[in-house]
Amino acid sequence: MNNILLQKVIKVKAASRLLVKSDTAKKNNALALIATEIQSRRGDLRKANSIDLQNGREKGLSEAFLDRLELTDKRIDGMIKALHDVIALKDPVGEIIGMNTVPSGLRIGQMRMPLGVIAIIFESRPNVCIEVASLTIKSANGVILRGGSDAINSNLELTRIIKSGLKKAGLPEFAVDIVEDTDRESVKELLRMRDYIDVVIPRGGLNLIRFVEENSLIPVIRHDQGICHVFVDEYADLDMALKIAYNAKVQRPAVCNAMETLLVHEKIASGFLPRMKSEYDKVKVELRGCDKTLKILKDIKPATEEDWKTEYLDLILSIRIVDSLDEAIEHINTYSSHHSDAIVTENYTNSQQFLIEVDSAACFVNASTRFTDGNEFGLGAEMGISNQKLHVRGPMGLRELTSAKYIVLGNGQIRT
Amino acid sequence: MNNILLQKVIKVKAASRLLVKSDTAKKNNALALIATEIQSRRGDLRKANSIDLQNGREKGLSEAFLDRLELTDKRIDGMIKALHDVIALKDPVGEIIGMNTVPSGLRIGQMRMPLGVIAIIFESRPNVCIEVASLTIKSANGVILRGGSDAINSNLELTRIIKSGLKKAGLPEFAVDIVEDTDRESVKELLRMRDYIDVVIPRGGLNLIRFVEENSLIPVIRHDQGICHVFVDEYADLDMALKIAYNAKVQRPAVCNAMETLLVHEKIASGFLPRMKSEYDKVKVELRGCDKTLKILKDIKPATEEDWKTEYLDLILSIRIVDSLDEAIEHINTYSSHHSDAIVTENYTNSQQFLIEVDSAACFVNASTRFTDGNEFGLGAEMGISNQKLHVRGPMGLRELTSAKYIVLGNGQIRT
Numbered sequence: 001m002n003n004i005l006l007q008k009v010i011k012v013k014a015a016s017r018l019l020v021k022s023d024t025a026k027k028n029n030a031l032a033l034i035a036t037e038i039q040s041r042r043g044d045l046r047k048a049n050s051i052d053l054q055n056g057r058e059k060g061l062s063e064a065f066l067d068r069l070e071l072t073d074k075r076i077d078g079m080i081k082a083l084h085d086v087i088a089l090k091d092p093v094g095e096i097i098g099m100n101t102v103p104s105g106l107r108i109g110q111m112r113m114p115l116g117v118i119a120i121i122f123e124s125r126p127n128v129c130i131e132v133a134s135l136t137i138k139s140a141n142g143v144i145l146r147g148g149s150d151a152i153n154s155n156l157e158l159t160r161i162i163k164s165g166l167k168k169a170g171l172p173e174f175a176v177d178i179v180e181d182t183d184r185e186s187v188k189e190l191l192r193m194r195d196y197i198d199v200v201i202p203r204g205g206l207n208l209i210r211f212v213e214e215n216s217l218i219p220v221i222r223h224d225q226g227i228c229h230v231f232v233d234e235y236a237d238l239d240m241a242l243k244i245a246y247n248a249k250v251q252r253p254a255v256c257n258a259m260e261t262l263l264v265h266e267k268i269a270s271g272f273l274p275r276m277k278s279e280y281d282k283v284k285v286e287l288r289g290c291d292k293t294l295k296i297l298k299d300i301k302p303a304t305e306e307d308w309k310t311e312y313l314d315l316i317l318s319i320r321i322v323d324s325l326d327e328a329i330e331h332i333n334t335y336s337s338h339h340s341d342a343i344v345t346e347n348y349t350n351s352q353q354f355l356i357e358v359d360s361a362a363c364f365v366n367a368s369t370r371f372t373d374g375n376e377f378g379l380g381a382e383m384g385i386s387n388q389k390l391h392v393r394g395p396m397g398l399r400e401l402t403s404a405k406y407i408v409l410g411n412g413q414i415r416t
Numbered sequence: 417m418n419n420i421l422l423q424k425v426i427k428v429k430a431a432s433r434l435l436v437k438s439d440t441a442k443k444n445n446a447l448a449l450i451a452t453e454i455q456s457r458r459g460d461l462r463k464a465n466s467i468d469l470q471n472g473r474e475k476g477l478s479e480a481f482l483d484r485l486e487l488t489d490k491r492i493d494g495m496i497k498a499l500h501d502v503i504a505l506k507d508p509v510g511e512i513i514g515m516n517t518v519p520s521g522l523r524i525g526q527m528r529m530p531l532g533v534i535a536i537i538f539e540s541r542p543n544v545c546i547e548v549a550s551l552t553i554k555s556a557n558g559v560i561l562r563g564g565s566d567a568i569n570s571n572l573e574l575t576r577i578i579k580s581g582l583k584k585a586g587l588p589e590f591a592v593d594i595v596e597d598t599d600r601e602s603v604k605e606l607l608r609m610r611d612y613i614d615v616v617i618p619r620g621g622l623n624l625i626r627f628v629e630e631n632s633l634i635p636v637i638r639h640d641q642g643i644c645h646v647f648v649d650e651y652a653d654l655d656m657a658l659k660i661a662y663n664a665k666v667q668r669p670a671v672c673n674a675m676e677t678l679l680v681h682e683k684i685a686s687g688f689l690p691r692m693k694s695e696y697d698k699v700k701v702e703l704r705g706c707d708k709t710l711k712i713l714k715d716i717k718p719a720t721e722e723d724w725k726t727e728y729l730d731l732i733l734s735i736r737i738v739d740s741l742d743e744a745i746e747h748i749n750t751y752s753s754h755h756s757d758a759i760v761t762e763n764y765t766n767s768q769q770f771l772i773e774v775d776s777a778a779c780f781v782n783a784s785t786r787f788t789d790g791n792e793f794g795l796g797a798e799m800g801i802s803n804q805k806l807h808v809r810g811p812m813g814l815r816e817l818t819s820a821k822y823i824v825l826g827n828g829q830i831r832t
Contacts, residue, residue, distance in 0.1 A: 247830035367826025391807040410783025412656040414663035
């Protein structure tokens with residue numbers, strides 16, 4: 001056991017217990033002070049970040065990677081804004097739900113309280129430190145940050161800034177800490193500290209998530225890939241379907257709520273697909289179709305079984321023609337990553353069947369899958385988007401960083 | 417990979433998708449038909465059970481174990497009643513919560529849907545098959561039962577009965593199935609089938625739970641031990657404290673919500689403890705005290721560090737005198753299994769501090785910890801009592817066998 005790491009985690013646990021006692025004003029004040037601290041230490045932060053960028057260039061990291069890594073002034077402003085956005089959110093801690101009197105005379109309800117200590121394992125973007133810490137501080141959780149090695153100088157500086165803000169606000173600075181070792185071994189050790197860490201959240205590629213799931217003794221909230229579908233029903237408003245299917249694929253193809261497979265009812269396929277293709281052609285979307293699709297769109301590539309399972313994150317789209325809503329739902333429940341899936345239809349019964357039977361975190365009628373997002377859903381900031389079924393499906397906001405314990409108010413009741 | 421087991425699990429997954437489409441009346445009808453089936457096949461059931469009992473006696477199993485294993489007529493009646501109790505419960509599937517319109521004009525809410533496929537790993541009591549299946553059928557989940565080898569004949573017969581009821585009701589019989597292999601290897605294989613099983617619930621001793629946690633790639637809901645406390649505050653009504661502390665220890669010591677450690681404020685200890693002891697003496701509770709306790713109760717054993725961490729499940733009690741509410745909370749948050757903990761006090765501020773700061777699934781004021789139970793809490797039947805923080809704390813009822821997915825109703829919205 002890595003004793004230095006263990007001692008750090010134990011301190012975070014102790015600090016998390018102190019945070020529970022802090023009122024909302026004090027937590028908000030800490031967030032405001034962190035924002036001030038970012039502003040006044042902007043120079044140090046950019047300097048730390050430039051070391052990471054320099055190292056990255058020497059290691060030959062891709063331009064896309066270096067772009068994510070860079071803390072531009074605009075991104076630093078974004079972090080300051082993110083802190084103020086979280087200040088504006090309602091504090092979920094202490095909310096009491098469902099208080100009822102039961103036959104024994106006990107009054108029983110549930111009180112939302114922090115999860116405890118959260119370990120978050122993430123890659124590249126150093127802004128994550130601030131986004132995550134703002135949410136965990138407000139929800140009175142302790143957090144252990146474990147970012148990628150390429151951003152370590154930026155992450156360390158941001159952690160110093162956060163600690164300094166906490167301290168100035170009179171809150172325990174160890175409520176937020178960072179794992180300085182950036183090897184996989186330290187992650188493995190972290191994943192075994194079940195006596196002190198309550199939840200692990202991996203944010204990153206599938207390899208990272210698999211590694212965490214396979215090594216963790218602590219409950220994991222998976223933030224996984226998005227293989228999202230749009231189904232154009234036989235009763236769709238085809239103009240609306242064109243707009244939605246275009247938006248879901250093209251507006252920002254590299255994100256998890258972008259569409260990867262378009263399903264089309266065979267009754268409207270021959271009218272719809274050529275129009276759809278001419279839209280996609282304008283921005284050079286590569287199309288791959290099932291056999292039936294190839295009969296309508298003759299000059300596109302065939303789609304293989306592998307395509308249905310692929311998150312392209314790019315201007316590539318697989319298309320399948322189905323003969324019924326049932327077949328569309330079957331396809332989605334088989335190949336979807338249970339993230340976000342949409343139907344376009346004007347038929348009431350079909351819309352309800354889709355909402356009930358599609359087993360995904362977000363089921364849409366007549367809207368683009370691109371809306372799956374904490375801000376768009378009205379939660380404010382988010383820790384990520386959960387692909388699992390326990391505790392939280394979809395965007396994980398402040399409230400999802402708490403769980404509900406029972407409180408029981410009696411006047412001397414005993415069990416007989 | 418055990419292919420027979422995998423094929424079975426795949427069938428349960430497919431059946432669970434069919435259950436989602438079934439209305440409440442159909443699911444209730446299945447439960448009623450299972451009850452009828454138990455009644456008409458009582459003879460077969462008792463015969464199968466007698467084989468298990470005979471094998472158990474030959475293996476030299478303890479009387480307590482054989483008692484738990486036996487399906488007496490009273491217990492069979494109990495299973496029939498359990499089915500009718502679940503019929504009476506509100507169906508949680510499809511409930512829509514928090515439907516709101518967001519700025520984009522989308523209407524967004526959350527719909528409760530089944531978790532999917534649940535694997536339950538349990539020991540001894542065959543009644544668990546019916547208790548569990550009634551809840552999973554009503555909540556439209558598929559379930560894989562994996563009981564102990566000593567009850568295998570009873571469990572197999574009960575599974576046949578359940579399947580027969582499902583079939584007669586026109587529901588998929590594979591919505592409930594059982595793992596026939598009773599070696600640990602089959603559990604290990606089950607725990608890796610993450611593509612088909614959504615949740616694993618181990619119910620049993622600490623060894624079983626540790627084994628499951630260490631081998632599972634699937635999210636686990638732990639049903640763990642109960643190291644429960646009662647704290648008698650300096651402002652307690654001491655007559656009430658006597659009643660509650662007696663009930664929490666003595667009424668049924670072998671269950672998880674029984675008290676294992678009594679904490680007493682030093683200001684009232686010398687008045688309270690001798691009276692308390694004379695009550696415990698009547699039923700021969702063995703007391704073990706901290707140094708301060710030993711000065712008041714001179715003829716009891718000393719408690720060691722190990723005692724604070726022990727779930728006796730017996731007429732044994734450790735007692736510690738604390739000098740403040742803070743010290744009591746600190747003790748509880750350090751040694752409690754985060755199950756059920758109580759304060760006895762007439763002081764408002766202390767009661768609120770206890771409710772907020774004690775990090776347990778059920779926090780009581782002025783009532784016995786023995787009330788932590790699905791029925792007493794008004795949930796009806798329960799799958800068990802969760803010791804973890806994600807998804808559900810405390811009694812896990814029908815509602816906790818569902819999770820909430822987002823449904824998003826639009827009229828052509830796209831993201832810009």
